[in-house]
Amino acid sequence: MKPKQCNGKVVSNIKILDNIYEMKLTGDFQGNPGQFYMLRSWGKEPFLSRPLSICNIEGNLLTFLYEVKGKGTDIFSKLREGDVLNLLGPLGTGFPLNNKGKIGVVAGGIGIAPMIYLCKSLKNDIDFYGGFREKPFYMDTIGKNVNKLYISTDSGKEGYNGFITDIFNPEEYSVVYTCGPMPMMSKVKNICEEKNVPLYISMEKRMACGVGACLGCSIKTTSGIRRVCKDGPVFRGEEIVFHD
Amino acid sequence: MKPKQCNGKVVSNIKILDNIYEMKLTGDFQGNPGQFYMLRSWGKEPFLSRPLSICNIEGNLLTFLYEVKGKGTDIFSKLREGDVLNLLGPLGTGFPLNNKGKIGVVAGGIGIAPMIYLCKSLKNDIDFYGGFREKPFYMDTIGKNVNKLYISTDSGKEGYNGFITDIFNPEEYSVVYTCGPMPMMSKVKNICEEKNVPLYISMEKRMACGVGACLGCSIKTTSGIRRVCKDGPVFRGEEIVFHD
Amino acid sequence: MTSVEMFGIKFKNPVITASGTFTIDYEDFFSLSKLGGICTKGLTLNEKEGNSGVRIHETMGGLLNSIGLQNPGVDRYISEELPHMEKYDTVIIANVGGSTIEEYVKTIEKLNNTNIPIIELNISCPNVKEGGMAFGIKSDIAFKVVREVKKVCKKPLIVKLSPNAENILDMAYKCCEAGADGLSLVNTFSGMAIDIKNRKPVFDNTIAGLSGPCIKPISLRMVYEVSRIVNVPIIGIGGIVDYKDALEYIMAGALAVQVGSGNFMKPDICLDIINGIEEFMEKENIKSLEEIRGIARR
């Protein structure tokens, strides 16, 4: 599927919780779970577009789930029905979907965004582990392929009080997928390695071009320098080296 | 009337003709004809605010009439009901309102903006001369103090076919006010000087601060260097020196 | 909490308005006594009318200006404008321009007789005797200027560096050698714009001065580098429009900052910056700016 430039028209853009928003666009979209789009709804400033993962695609409806962090996401959060964005995508290499057996998905915070689409696309049985700070969100959209849903919160307000990695056991799974904060993913990697379970990690690094040209998103992997935007964002667990 | 920072909420923002828009804001506004506000409806980019003349104030309703020229006015034209702008004003020195006798007003193109408020504020009998490129606009709002309305268009589509200065004769007026393109105002000045009729000219120059600090809007007058934003925009005719 | 001291003079806070961008006209919008300090417009010995033609041109993230040092001359400044400014409880810094060493010297002699506590020497002006190149380009020329000025100047002398200097480190070093009590940097960058419809430069003078957020990455780098090699107080200038920008300069090594073009965005932007610094200090439990000054250098 070749990426392309296209427009998306805002159908809805609603606050889910605190700084978390869900935006739905209509247009001509395609893409696999783990792939992303570069978005902009402005002219020259901010200079760069912003990468957001595909959270769902259904027909001509594309869903993003995003957290307001700074300038760009703040502008996104103010878009209204009818506003038009420029999109570039689908970009990057997503999750492999051809694994057999039971699958474990471990997501932290806004890292759940690509995992929603993943869970909807996989035909396997899935156990979903979601770690949140204050309160879980968006878990109602997770779809029927999810068998068991494990929730943790740092606040203890819902689910297990602590890190999701405390209650994550990969032994039953043929493969594990993870996306979320680096420390969480690093822990997941250690756990999976211990139990010898194959792992796929969705990485994040600041991007300029999103298409593989600027080398701004390069990371050092065990298989050499790789671009998160083109060679990833999804990498095999053994390729990724986490620091501290 | 000290200028201040304030907000204005868009009540309406409608296209009048081609690139001409009328925007009405609610807020706590004050100001005299010929005074202006610095407006911005964005963060840091474009960097500078944009000056627009008061086209009318009625109660808590402030009207601007503006032409889309570039970045800033383009953004203004896309504002919708409920959007909020930052305003600074009222700024500058407006038209003197205490002249006796019949008054001539000569305006060209978007230069009519401040003249609308002027005509509504003066108690005198007014003859209004409006010069336009294609078609006259906004002339229905001019108010009942206007005695005679002379219109010219370059296109010949309405009114006199040619320059408004061709049909302008200041002899009956105790004072003349003008705002519009430099060549027009220069001609008005020559005509008034010939007939010895006092003239007030509203000048325009690119502005950065709008409050008298940056000296970006300085012009050379017969009474020395003057700031358009603070010492003007309205100057006595004899102060202004037009080049070519 | 936010106060800083320079040459034994106390500033309420490290936020000073930059030369040529802030005048008494701003008193309509807030009390100028809230400012750490105010830098006057560039004062020259005689009145200057400034440049003809377009004086301001907006660019991406900033603006080009070609004001041309318009000012009433030092005498009229002292008699007409200074008394009004002195009503406010803030530190006044007199910014001095000139095209010859003699002009600088004479202007400063006049300022010696006022209560203005600090002089800032603008060495970015074109230097007529040396063929129009600014004093601030070559460090040897700057050295001479500063040494001569220092001989007559009875107040602490801050030298304001130009980012167009051939070598900003050498420039800073030589100015200190010549006796500068402090450095402020930077002045505007030489830039230009062309009007493609007229097929001509926008400015009558062709070259104009670039300022605003667009220059911040470069000016911050200069402040960072200079503050590592000199021991005098440094005032960071360039594209500061919020408290985060100001803190970057302070963490790079600046004792105080100047806000220039930012004033055009919002007349009381300096108050926002001062409040922002204060809140940041509270949140991060910083008792004095000294704790974070130059901290990014280590």
Next chain:
Amino acid sequence: MTSVEMFGIKFKNPVITASGTFTIDYEDFFSLSKLGGICTKGLTLNEKEGNSGVRIHETMGGLLNSIGLQNPGVDRYISEELPHMEKYDTVIIANVGGSTIEEYVKTIEKLNNTNIPIIELNISCPNVKEGGMAFGIKSDIAFKVVREVKKVCKKPLIVKLSPNAENILDMAYKCCEAGADGLSLVNTFSGMAIDIKNRKPVFDNTIAGLSGPCIKPISLRMVYEVSRIVNVPIIGIGGIVDYKDALEYIMAGALAVQVGSGNFMKPDICLDIINGIEEFMEKENIKSLEEIRGIARR
């Protein structure tokens, strides 16, 4: 109509993609044969992994980058990437980096054996033998590099100037004296950013390179000034994101332009620029870009 010629080589139009900002990856979005030319990423003798840590930081109107010349080395570039790029009908310019004169020379000897028609020498790289200062700062050092490179280079040689040069005019002049067949300017400006939460520079290397619309007023001024004193073709670079920017450079004296960071805004931004130039020429009845090249200088 928009075509230009340099060293007897014809470019369809004056729009070339700048080194390090454009790769074959863009072929998904438009036919690269539409471009006037493509500059390769900076090629070095041996493979380079590039810098650690953050590599991109957005600033007002642009970005800082600290890629650190990541590239597969000239050999692998020639064997793996060049054949793919050569499928397109556009002029390829090989951008060459290095830390010593010998490295430049060896890299260029390898490029001599390819069909690449033009070499662009990036003298902004830190120069290990002279203590890490870039070759592009002091004109005497640049002179030596260019003279040595010129001895072996069998293709027309464009020297890419750094805006951090102490004296851009002297630099341009010396590079031409040393045999440069053309000049391109500018490379990125030395800049930095500080993460106030961490109280540390954003980049592991502290200093990074600033590019984008924010630098345009400065780089345009440099192109304007340099084009007045040299007779070789000049390629204008810096902050070009629309046809108006490109035309400003051409009116300042540039024969062609390079678009760098702009590609990140919109993958086919170069097409928009090419079309915009064409429309402008039609509207203004300009038959050849020669008619307006340098017109703002007169």
